[in-house]
Each structure stands twice: as C-alpha cells, then as structure tokens.
Amino acid sequence: MSQFSRIGLIGRLDNDRAKYTVRRLIEFLETCDVKVYIDEQTGQLINVDRDFEGVSKVAMPELGANSDLAIVVGGDGSLLSGARDLVEYNVPILGINRGRLGFLTDIVPDDIEQKITEVLTGEYVQEQRFMLDMRVERCGETVCRGDALNDVVLHPGEFIRMLEFELYVDKHFVTSQRSDGMIVSTPTGSTAYALSGGGPIMHPKLDAIGLVPMNPHTLSSRPMVVPGGSLIEIVVGEGNSAIPQVTCDGQTHDTVQGGDKVIITKKPQTLQLIHPVNHNFYERCRSKLGWGGHLLERS
The missing domain is CATH 2.60.200.30 (Probable inorganic polyphosphate/atp-NAD kinase; domain 2)
Known part of the structure; x- marks a missing residue:
C-alpha cells in the first residue's frame, strides 16, 4: 500500500537526459496505482497530453494543493525553486538529480524504480528544513x-x-x-x-x-x-x-x-524533505565536497 497516492512532478528540462528521466518516471508511476500531476511547463516540454492520458497537467498552485508528495527532477536549483513554490502547501519534496552537484537531490537516475518504490512503501527519511x-x-x-x-x-x-x-x-x-x-x-x-x-x-x-x-x-x-x-x-x-x-x-x-x-x-512554514533510508549528511559532504575517506582500517 502506497504511503503517497497523489504525486506531483516538477522538472527543469534543459537537456534530453532530463526529459528522458521525467518520461521514465511517469511510465513507472503509472504502474504504481497513484494519481500523477505535472506542472504546466514540464508537461508541455515532454508532450504529456499526447503521450500520457492519465497525467493531469496543472498550474503550480493546483499541483501543490492536490499532491501529497512532489518529485523534482533536475539539480539543486530545480529543488530550490520547487521549495519556494510548494512550501506553503506543506508538500514533502523528493529530488532526482539531473544536475551537477546534487546536494539536495538524492536519487540518481539509475535508481529511480528501486528508490521510488521504497519511498512509496514507507521506506524513507523525512526531515524539516527552515527557510x-x-x-x-x-x-x-x-x-x-x-x-x-x-x-x-x-x-x-x-x-x-x-x-x-x-x-x-x-x-x-x-x-x-x-x-x-x-x-x-x-x-x-x-x-x-x-x-x-x-x-x-x-x-x-x-x-x-x-x-x-x-x-x-x-x-x-x-x-x-x-x-x-x-x-x-x-x-x-x-x-x-x-x-x-x-x-x-x-x-x-x-x-x-x-x-x-x-x-x-x-x-x-518549514520545508519537508524526503530522503532515501541510507541518506547521511556527512557522507554527502565527503562525496560532494571531495573530503578524504578512512586513513586507518576499521575492525
């Protein structure tokens, strides 16, 4: 049973890889018995009206009011923009990284199906970030x-x-x-x-x-x-x-x-961020900022 039944999608689709990721995500969500909303700009860029009959293309306020989870496809900038748009609706946000650094967008494209399944079945970490x-x-x-x-x-x-x-x-x-x-x-x-x-x-x-x-x-x-x-x-x-x-x-x-x-x-209002269960802030710093790993063997 899904923890979330109404999913909102937001994307900054400035390259073909990002567009492919959104389409792949929609195709997967169509198998998950959830209602999918997509913001108007993203929906227009991937021709959602033509290719996905079950997806509703809506303005951002309607997406915020009707979604119980928002998924942002893009880089950290996309998530920052989505956060400002959605914080007043108290919608949790999950990020799929199609940018460069990806400090806020946790999921890599290759793991979409596995990680989204985990989130929909309640395997995730939720935290509040103030703005x-x-x-x-x-x-x-x-x-x-x-x-x-x-x-x-x-x-x-x-x-x-x-x-x-x-x-x-x-x-x-x-x-x-x-x-x-x-x-x-x-x-x-x-x-x-x-x-x-x-x-x-x-x-x-x-x-x-x-x-x-x-x-x-x-x-x-x-x-x-x-x-x-x-x-x-x-x-x-x-x-x-x-x-x-x-x-x-x-x-x-x-x-x-x-x-x-x-x-x-x-x-x-605080922003609700969703992370995969293995999310770790310090590991994020090491991987994204190039910090050193272990110097000594651990028993």
Missing part, C-alpha cells in the same frame, strides 16, 4: 518580498564595487561594513554560496543562521552564526555608487536603494 523570509522596506513601506531555502544575498549587482551597509541582529547594532555584500544563509545553504564565501558548514538540524561577509575591506570581519529565530536587518548605505541587489537562492533579484532596510527572518 528565510525577506522583505525590503523603503521609508517604512515594503517594496518587495522573497523567500529562500539556501540564502538571501545583498550584492552590488552588475558593478564590481564595494557596498556600504550596517548590520543589526535583534535590533542590536553589530557592525558597519564595506564589502562586496553579505550572505545570509540557512543551514541548508551553508554548503552552497556561503561555503564559497568562507562560511561554516552547518548541520541541517541546527536552528541557526549564518552571516557571511563577501570580501570585506576589513580583514577582521569574519562569518558569524546567530540563533535561527533572529531578526536580521541590513541597512543599505546612502553613498553606494553601485546599484545593489538582493537575491534569494540566486534565482530572484530585487534592486535596492540607499537607506533601504533588508529584513530577514525565519519563515513560519
């Missing part, structure tokens, strides 16, 4: 909003120039800074852009947020880790010659001005 809410205030009014599973980044946009800004945590002034910007990262995002900026790797179960300055002018500026419930405010300086932007997960971009306040908090 970030971001809003930009200008003269006391909210001018844009966003959310992120990995990170919210203030950066200079198209210009390679330093930014000036002030950082506050829970209304306490922390520092003024001249740098290329600031990465505000969840534990999930600590192995992404924040890691490239010299930030610490945080275990996904930690209730913490990383603050990673990007190429700070003052060498004493170092990454910080603050409690996950913190209120983080970044006040953009008035004298910046660049046109700063705020980016969520590297996928949404909003332009900010001097005097704007970037406000970041933990999102009330």
